[in-house]
Amino acid sequence: MNDFLPIDSESAFNAFLDSHDSYRRTLPLDDLRETDYGRLDRLGHVYLDYTGGGLYAESQVAAHHDLLSNQVLGNPHSHNPTSLAATHFVDEARDAVHEFFNASKDEYEVVFTANASSALKLVGESYPFEKDACYLLSYDNHNSVNGIREFARSRGAEIVYVPVRNPELRLDEELIHRGLTQHSPCEHRLFAYPAQSNFSGVHHPLEWIDEAHENGWDVLLDCAAYAPTNKLDLGVIKADFVPLSFYKMFGYPTGIGALIARKEALAKLRRPWFAGGTITLASVQGEGWYHLAPGSTGFEDGTVNYLGLSAITIGLRHLKSAGIDTIHERVTDLADWLLAEMSSLAHTDGAPMVRIFGPETMARRGATLAFYLLDPEGAVYDVQRIESLAGEQRISVRTGCFCNPGDGEVAHDITRDDMAECFDEPAVPVTYDQCQRIITDTTGKVPNTIRVSLGIASTFGDVYRFMEFAATFRDRPARDVRGQHDAQG
Ligand SMILES: Cc1ncc(COP(=O)(O)O)c(C=O)c1O
Numbered sequence: 001m002n003d004f005l006p007i008d009s010e011s012a013f014n015a016f017l018d019s020h021d022s023y024r025r026t027l028p029l030d031d032l033r034e035t036d037y038g039r040l041d042r043l044g045h046v047y048l049d050y051t052g053g054g055l056y057a058e059s060q061v062a063a064h065h066d067l068l069s070n071q072v073l074g075n076p077h078s079h080n081p082t083s084l085a086a087t088h089f090v091d092e093a094r095d096a097v098h099e100f101f102n103a104s105k106d107e108y109e110v111v112f113t114a115n116a117s118s119a120l121k122l123v124g125e126s127y128p129f130e131k132d133a134c135y136l137l138s139y140d141n142h143n144s145v146n147g148i149r150e151f152a153r154s155r156g157a158e159i160v161y162v163p164v165r166n167p168e169l170r171l172d173e174e175l176i177h178r179g180l181t182q183h184s185p186c187e188h189r190l191f192a193y194p195a196q197s198n199f200s201g202v203h204h205p206l207e208w209i210d211e212a213h214e215n216g217w218d219v220l221l222d223c224a225a226y227a228p229t230n231k232l233d234l235g236v237i238k239a240d241f242v243p244l245s246f247y248k249m250f251g252y253p254t255g256i257g258a259l260i261a262r263k264e265a266l267a268k269l270r271r272p273w274f275a276g277g278t279i280t281l282a283s284v285q286g287e288g289w290y291h292l293a294p295g296s297t298g299f300e301d302g303t304v305n306y307l308g309l310s311a312i313t314i315g316l317r318h319l320k321s322a323g324i325d326t327i328h329e330r331v332t333d334l335a336d337w338l339l340a341e342m343s344s345l346a347h348t349d350g351a352p353m354v355r356i357f358g359p360e361t362m363a364r365r366g367a368t369l370a371f372y373l374l375d376p377e378g379a380v381y382d383v384q385r386i387e388s389l390a391g392e393q394r395i396s397v398r399t400g401c402f403c404n405p406g407d408g409e410v411a412h413d414i415t416r417d418d419m420a421e422c423f424d425e426p427a428v429p430v431t432y433d434q435c436q437r438i439i440t441d442t443t444g445k446v447p448n449t450i451r452v453s454l455g456i457a458s459t460f461g462d463v464y465r466f467m468e469f470a471a472t473f474r475d476r477p478a479r480d481v482r483g484q485h486d487a488q489g
Contacts, residue, residue, distance in 0.1 A: 009464045016337050016460055023460075026330035030459060032057070032322060037457040046395040046465045050455025051198050051225050051368045051402075056251030057456075060318050064252070064311040076306050077277075086306040093309040094296070096316045097258055101242075103234040109266055111259040111299040112309065116224040117144035119243035119259035122299055123220060124148035126269035127190055133157035134186035136179045136217070138171050138193040139164045139406030140202065144243075145192050145222055146405070158184060164410050168359045169200040176208060180215045188268070189217040195226035199407035199451070200358030201335075201368035203230075206237050213238070218265050224248055224257075228455055229331050229366060231324045240265035250315035250456070253308040259299070266299075275301040322456060331367035331454040338369065338452070338463045345467070347376040347475050354470070357411040357449060367454040370402075370411065372446070373470060379478035383448040389481075395469055398451045400432065412447040414439060 007015070017023060033040070036057035040047060047055060074082030076090050090112075097103070097110045113119040124147065129135065135152040137145060139161055149159050162175045171193070180191065191212045193204050203226075209219045221239035223232055228249045234242070245257040274282060274290045278298050282290035292298040319327075343360055345353040357370040373381045387399040401408040409419065421442060422435035430438070439447050452466060473481065 009461065012464055013460050016333075020333040020337065022329050023333040026326050026333070029322060029326060029330055029456070033457050033459055035059075040457060044394050046393070046462050047457070048452040048454070048462065048466060049396045049398045050228060050458070051248070051451065051453035052398050053254075054228050054248050054251040054455055055457050056315070057318050060250065060252050060311065060314050063314045067310055067314075068307065073307060075303055089310040089313070090304060090306055093312040096313040097260065100316045100320065101232050101234045101260060102236075103260055107262060108234060109261050109263055109296040109299075111261060111266075111296040112304050113243075113257045113259055113300075114255055114305075115257040116142075116222070116243040116245040116248075117257075119241075119257050120144045120148060120220075120222070122259055123190075123241050123243070123261075123269065124151040126271050127151070127218075128188045128268060128270060129155040129157040129190075130188070131156040132186055133188040134184065134190070135159045136162065136189070136191045138162050138176075138204070139410060140169065140171065140197045140199065140204070141192065141194060141404065141406060142198055142222060142224065143403040143405065145194070145220070148190075148192065148220075152190075157188075158186065161406070164202075164407060166410060166413075167357075169197065169202055169357060169407050169411060170359075170364075171204055173205070177211070180208070180212050180217060189215075190220060191217040192220040192222065194222040194224075195232070196223075196230065196366045196368070197358070197404070197407060198225040198368065199402050199404040199449070200370050200411070201366040201453075202358055203364045203366060209237060209239055218268065225368065226366070229324075229328050231328065234260065238262070246312055246315060250319055252315065253305075253311045256305050256308050256312060263295075266295075269299075271298065277302055277304075319456070327456050331458055332362055334454050334458055334460065334463050335367035335369060336362045337460075338467070341467050342369070342371065342470065345470060345474075349376055351376045351378065353473060357407075367458075369452045370407075370449045371452075372450065373473055375473070375478040375481075376475060377477070380446045381473060381478050381481045383446070383450055385481055386450055390466075390469055393465075393469060395466060397466075398453075399448060401447070401449065402451055408447055408449060411449065412445055414443075414445060414447050418443055418445065 036059050071085055072082045073086040076083055076087040094110045098105055129152040135149060135157055152159050160179055162171055162179055164171055196203055212219045218240040220241040223242050223244050227244050240262045242260040247254040277300055278293055280291045280293050339360055342354040347353055353374055355372045355374055359365045373386055383399045387397055390397050418439050421438050422430045436447050439445055
């Protein structure tokens with residue numbers, strides 16, 4: 001039996017420090033937690049959903065407020081003083097992104113977007129998917145990457161999915177290799193995968209990028225879940241399209257993301273329209289009379305978020321001063337402890353209380369953990385009920401499939417036939433909850449997951465509080481911890 005409960009948090013912390021010496025180097029982040037993220041403890045929150053959204057430091061907001069209070073900013077790209085001032089802050093933010101990711105201006109463009117999904121849509125709608133094009137992608141992908149397949153499909157491109165495998169939810173390297181080398185003769189080839197899974201936390205090999213390039217592929221490396229806690233050096237990792245959302249990295253502001261794109265790859269994209277801001281010139285008197293502006297400008301539709309962009313510079317400065325490597329080290333150590341504790345958490349009769357989906361050690365993975373809690377008989381506690389019970393203690397975890405159906409379907413052993421039940425009548429939309437119910441009723445499988453993820457302000461106290469919460473389920477039958485659906489059913 002795991003003896004978690006009898007250990008008080010101080011003794012547990014000392015034992016953790018003894019076994020994770022590297023954590024000591026990250027202790028300045030505890031000070032930051034007290035000063036810049038003090039609202040968490042003041043309001044009694046345990047925030048464990050950093051892959052959903054990062055948290056902002058109070059100093060970021062104060063610095064942005066200060067900046068806005070001392071400037072008069074107008075719509076950029078004119079020559080009046082308020083417009084020039086706004087243009088300056090937009091340029092500064094772009095420079096800051098280039099610098100943070102070591103993305104040389106000779107090689108990369110930074111296109112500002114609303115979020116990672118709109119960065120992905122820019123690629124999807126503009127990539128030259130035609131009959132002679134191929135889209136190779138992993139099962140492990142966010143739906144905003146999966147969705148690109150609909151652009152590919154509608155234009156007749158070939159679509160190939162590479163599955164992940166249980167229990168670690170890693171991609172089959174041999175199949176990736178085969179996909180990259182033994183494809184049909186496609187003229188345009190796009191290969192998409194995430195650097196870090198937003199479901200299982202798996203880190204997929206970045207070496208695939210070079211192999212893909214050697215075989216003529218453009219690589220879309222989704223870094224939305226990777227960038228907040230891992231160093232991404234685009235001077236070394238030469239991905240062609242890198243989508244991300246800044247709120248995931250440093251919390252504030254929401255509503256701004258970027259597509260960092262290699263110039264060579266960006267030049268292959270064919271925009272399906274033009275908009276204010278994206279052209280050098282357009283006329284109403286001739287068909288096709290417009291000139292798309294070069295570089296990032298041609299991809300930024302309308303007015304950029306010129307007030308918010310100055311907060312991107314502030315946020316990146318904040319991450320830099322906290323140290324992305326320090327953040328990485330801290331969340332790795334905390335997740336290592338959490339994985340070990342969860343894996344050994346057991347009921348009195350020795351039955352495991354947790355089933356992890358994904359790797360059970362921190363080798364080649366990040367600090368995003370997907371799992372179920374199990375009762376003494378091995379039955380799954382209602383996932384939504386767990387979320388609401390955690391919520392009663394102000395512990396924020398996320399449940400569902402995290403917009404990553406591929407990982408969820410493999411993790412929960414949902415077959416194509418199982419899923420087909422939810423797509424029987426294409427004209428009748430089936431919700432996620434309804435589909436879950438259909439699958440559970442017909443197969444007994446529970447396609448729903450709990451996710452805990454760590455970030456810049458995570459502390460040992462947070463993960464300890466979560467383990468205290470998890471341990472409260474010891475010896476409790478699942479039928480006593482029922483959700484609304486079950487209680488009604
Ligand atoms: C890996 C990954 N890609 C893309 C996205 C989409 O990000 P956004 O919702 O900010 O567009 C997410 C969001 O969770 C993600 O985790």
